[in-house]
Amino acid sequence: xxxxxxxxxxxxxxxxxxxxxxxxxxxxxxxxxxxxxxxxxxxxxxxxxxxxxxxxxxxxxxxxxxxxxxxxxxxxxxxxxxxxxxxxxxxxxxxxxxxxxxxxxxxxxxxxxxxxxxxxxxxxxxxxxxxxxxxxxxxxxxxxxxxxxxxxxxxxxxxxxxxxxxxxxxxxxxxxxxxxxxxxxxxxxxxxxxxxxxxxxxxxxxxxxxxxxx
Amino acid sequence: xxxxxxxxxxxxxxxxxxxxxxxxxxxxxxxxxxxxxxxxxxxxxxxxxxxxxxxxxxxxxxxxxxxxxxxxxxxxxxxxxxxxxxxxxxxxxxxxxxxxxxxxxxxxxxxxxxxxxxxxxxxxxxxxxxxxxxxxxxxxxxxxxxxxxxxxxxxxxxxxxxxxxxxxxxxxxxxxxxxxxxxxxxxxxxxxxxxxxxxxxxxxxxxxxxxxxxxxxxxxxxxxxxxxxxxxxxxxxxxxxxxxxxxxx
Numbered sequence: 001x002x003x004x005x006x007x008x009x010x011x012x013x014x015x016x017x018x019x020x021x022x023x024x025x026x027x028x029x030x031x032x033x034x035x036x037x038x039x040x041x042x043x044x045x046x047x048x049x050x051x052x053x054x055x056x057x058x059x060x061x062x063x064x065x066x067x068x069x070x071x072x073x074x075x076x077x078x079x080x081x082x083x084x085x086x087x088x089x090x091x092x093x094x095x096x097x098x099x100x101x102x103x104x105x106x107x108x109x110x111x112x113x114x115x116x117x118x119x120x121x122x123x124x125x126x127x128x129x130x131x132x133x134x135x136x137x138x139x140x141x142x143x144x145x146x147x148x149x150x151x152x153x154x155x156x157x158x159x160x161x162x163x164x165x166x167x168x169x170x171x172x173x174x175x176x177x178x179x180x181x182x183x184x185x186x187x188x189x190x191x192x193x194x195x196x197x198x199x200x201x202x203x204x205x206x207x208x209x210x211x212x213x214x
Numbered sequence: 215x216x217x218x219x220x221x222x223x224x225x226x227x228x229x230x231x232x233x234x235x236x237x238x239x240x241x242x243x244x245x246x247x248x249x250x251x252x253x254x255x256x257x258x259x260x261x262x263x264x265x266x267x268x269x270x271x272x273x274x275x276x277x278x279x280x281x282x283x284x285x286x287x288x289x290x291x292x293x294x295x296x297x298x299x300x301x302x303x304x305x306x307x308x309x310x311x312x313x314x315x316x317x318x319x320x321x322x323x324x325x326x327x328x329x330x331x332x333x334x335x336x337x338x339x340x341x342x343x344x345x346x347x348x349x350x351x352x353x354x355x356x357x358x359x360x361x362x363x364x365x366x367x368x369x370x371x372x373x374x375x376x377x378x379x380x381x382x383x384x385x386x387x388x389x390x391x392x393x394x395x396x397x398x399x400x401x402x403x404x405x406x407x408x409x410x411x412x413x414x415x416x417x418x419x420x421x422x423x424x425x426x427x428x429x430x431x432x433x434x435x436x437x438x439x440x441x442x443x444x445x446x447x448x449x450x451x452x453x454x455x456x457x458x459x460x461x462x463x
Contacts, residue, residue, distance in 0.1 A: 023396070026239065026242050026243060026396060027239060028239065029235065029238035029239055029242065030235050030236055030237065030238045030239065030339040030343075031235075031339075033235040033238070034234055034235045034236075073307065073336060073337075074304070074307045074308075074311075077303050077304070077307055077336070077337075078300065078303075078304070081299050081300040081303050081304075082300065084299055085296060085297075085299050085300060088296070088299070089296060103350060104343060104346040104347060104350055107298075107299050107302075107342065107346050108236070108339050108342060108343055108346070110299060110303050110342060111303075111337050111338065111339040111341075111342045111343075112339070113239040113337060116337050189411070190232070190233055190234075190235070190407060191232070191404045191405070191407035191408045191411065192404065193235070193404075194235075194400050194401070194403050194404035194407060195400070195401055195404035195405075197400050198393070198397050198398070198400035198401035198404065199401075201392075201393070201396055201397040201400065202390075202392050202393050202397050203392075204392075205391075205392035205393070205397065206391075206392040211392075212391050212392055212394060
């Protein structure tokens with residue numbers, strides 16, 4: 001990180017691990033769970049959030065001195081909604097099937113608590129460059145969790161990654177299936193997303209004892 | 215009949231929390247005590263009951279393709295549906311503000327119990343999610359939209375009160391240290407969601423199966439369904455579970 005000072009790189013790296021928005025700050029869970037049955041929508045969602053949060057943080061930070069504090073929530077909502085409409089229209093134009101798959105969850109980025117949370121907690125009090133880094137860092141932290149959950153759910157649920165049959169063919173019994181391995185169909189159902197995130201939290205907190213709640 | 219079916223379907227089968235994970239942020243943050251959970255749950259029912267019908271009207275007479283015909287035949291070609299996110303969220307934010315002012319003026323006691331939760335609700339995904347699902351499922355009448363709003367609110371209320379009660383009890387249990395707090399809540403919610411999946415069999419009407427293919431439900435379900443259609447090689451276990459979820463629709 002030659003480009004960034006130590007403080008700046010901390011802004012990006014902290015949310016990836018010890019200050020992760022999903023597992024530690026408990027923000028933005030809604031969309032994190034609903035679209036992670038497969039890897040591809042998870043990655044698209046992560047990229048969308050990185051764009052919205054990165055740009056949104058800069059916009060809010062530039063406007064921070066002229067927004068009257070009484071109506072700041074509605075100003076923030078309008079900024080996010082505009083950015084999300086851009087994402088939605090781009091997806092509809094270039095990846096229509098994917099945007100159908102994500103259905104209402106792209107729209108729900110607007111109410112993703114990570115975004116409002118970062119606007120309130122960071123962009124309103126810091127300059128544009130720092131806010132940009134903070135936005136990217138937090139969105140990356142969110143994206144990492146999405147991708148981990150998506151990876152495990154697709155791998156164990158359907159035996160594929162990005163639709164490629166990495167574990168062999170389940171009907172013709174090649175690869176792992178020749179040894180009697182079966183897919184766990186339960187992984188693709190909604191409840192398992194919660195349990196996978198629960199397990200991630202478990203692993204993370206047993207590695208870092210400071211994070212344990214009483 | 216249509217009303218009763220939609221009502222129970224929205225509460226149990228398409229439960230906001232357990233089937234779509236909507237409103238999870240406040241669900242996890244405000245579920246430490248039953249009394250606060252009841253307050254927030256009531257506020258959610260209240261706001262959903264107001265915003266879903268209102269957004270239904272907006273959608274019908276402003277946003278949909280051809281919705282502006284009432285202005286005159288030359289407006290029939292307009293399709294403003296790309297504006298729906300911004301319109302819906304603006305409606306929700308202003309309605310929440312308005313409700314807060316009105317309640318404060320006319321019923322201070324209700325304001326005291328709902329008051330602190332109302333501002334929180336503007337950014338609750340369950341509220342925006344309710345409006346977006348209303349739009350994507352093409353609910354037909356204003357009555358049904360009201361019904362949908364109230365019923366999904368009740369579903370959310372049930373979920374948060376149940377988890378709050380469990381969390382109050384679990385404080386006395388010996389949970390592994392790293393799982394305490396957030397971790398165990400996630401896993402319990404997962405188990406509750408498995409329980410709620412069993413309500414899926416409740417509404418296996420003959421006519422429902424016809425609509426199953428057009429319905430856009432959770433991404434998880436839809437991708438698995440299309441997967442089995444495109445490639446028959448998925449293992450028998452997956453197919454079994456999918457059949458179960460199909461029945462539930």
